[in-house]
Amino acid sequence: MVYIDKENLPLSWAELEVIFRKEGEEKGEKKGIEKGIDQGIEKGREQERKSVARNMLEEGMSVELVAKCVALSIDEVKKVAEEMSK
Structure with missing residues (x-):
């Protein structure tokens, strides 16, 4: 919020523009x-x-079950499995 000191009025349009631009930049x-x-x-949650998917796959759970349990797509779980085999 912009507070203008009434003792220093009137402000020019240029001065007002500077004040409002600064407020906009801060927001x-x-x-x-x-x-x-x-x-x-969100990135941390995905990691x-x-x-968790890696751990489940290591325990022998199916790709489909892992995808369902950890809220990843089947393709994402397959990528995790591929990374594990490298």
Whole structure:
């Protein structure tokens, strides 16, 4: 929120533009940080699902069952299995 000191009025349009641009940049930066955090959390969750899938595959469970249990697609579980065999 922009607070303008009434003692320093009147502000020119250029000064107002600078104030509002700065506020917009701050809001944009905050949104960008929040989005980055959300993406990092989701990436961590996906890595955990793949780790659990690896463990389940090592225990001899079928690709289909693993996919169903860890909320990955069958193709994603197959990729995990392929990575394990390398």
